[in-house]
Amino acid sequence: MRTESSSVSTERGKLFSWPWLLFPVVTAFLTAVVIILLWHNYQLNKKIVSLEQQIIALELRERELQSQIDQLEKEKQELLQNAVGLLRQKSTLMRKLMRELGLSRYVRRLGKVTKGQGGPYLAPTEQYKLLLERMDKYLKVMKHVPLGKPCRGYISSYYGFRKDPFTKKRAFHAGIDIVGPYGEPVRATADGIVYRLGYQRGLGRYVKIRHKHGYITVYGHLCKYIVRRGERVKQGQIIGYLGNTGRSTGPHVHYEIRYWGRPINPLKYIRAGRKLAHLTQ
Numbered sequence: 001m002r003t004e005s006s007s008v009s010t011e012r013g014k015l016f017s018w019p020w021l022l023f024p025v026v027t028a029f030l031t032a033v034v035i036i037l038l039w040h041n042y043q044l045n046k047k048i049v050s051l052e053q054q055i056i057a058l059e060l061r062e063r064e065l066q067s068q069i070d071q072l073e074k075e076k077q078e079l080l081q082n083a084v085g086l087l088r089q090k091s092t093l094m095r096k097l098m099r100e101l102g103l104s105r106y107v108r109r110l111g112k113v114t115k116g117q118g119g120p121y122l123a124p125t126e127q128y129k130l131l132l133e134r135m136d137k138y139l140k141v142m143k144h145v146p147l148g149k150p151c152r153g154y155i156s157s158y159y160g161f162r163k164d165p166f167t168k169k170r171a172f173h174a175g176i177d178i179v180g181p182y183g184e185p186v187r188a189t190a191d192g193i194v195y196r197l198g199y200q201r202g203l204g205r206y207v208k209i210r211h212k213h214g215y216i217t218v219y220g221h222l223c224k225y226i227v228r229r230g231e232r233v234k235q236g237q238i239i240g241y242l243g244n245t246g247r248s249t250g251p252h253v254h255y256e257i258r259y260w261g262r263p264i265n266p267l268k269y270i271r272a273g274r275k276l277a278h279l280t281q
């Protein structure tokens, strides 16, 4: 009987011991899985929070940059507006200068707005471009107008009637005399073509340049000229050197401007040259 009962209890022990042994293992495993999942969840949440913070920071930065861009755009518009204002002022002065020089027809022609550019409003950039183009056209006309002095030095004798230094009689002086150091470079006062040069008893060694718009300039008493007949010269190009040739009482340049064949007072053009230099600074 004893043997029988002990064998029954051993079988019962076998039957119950396996699940009981498995239970803590499974529980431990599941707990571990849950802990791992919770840990991952915690880590993900941490990452999400950090990313959200980064997004907020980036949004703030973007807003800051946008406001900086807006500020810069505002400043750019202000600068552009100022530049347009300045250019418009210069353009007005330029037109005034050209009218003073009898170039009103070019002012009228170049001042017109080109086809297709009309309209009540133009953006500042467009206005600036248009004004710049117009200024460029004005300057192109002015390149062919004799402006400024042909050389450094002071004016010793003006245009008009004066006492002739040789005959001591009243005589008409068709140009101005500029006294400067012997050998001083003498420059063309406008773009043009050398149409005559040589030696005359009165003018000495001289160069005559024909320009557009009806102008001719004459440079007399040179010690030397370095251009040829028919040569194209640019405004400011050296054409010869100051001398004392011909009917001259000392080293100087006799400078004349002729407009459609008649001598005119170069002083106005010398002053205009100064004004233009100021305008294009």
Ligand SMILES: [Zn+2]
Pocket: 157, 173, 175, 176, 177, 253, 254, 255
């Ligand atoms: Zn003279």
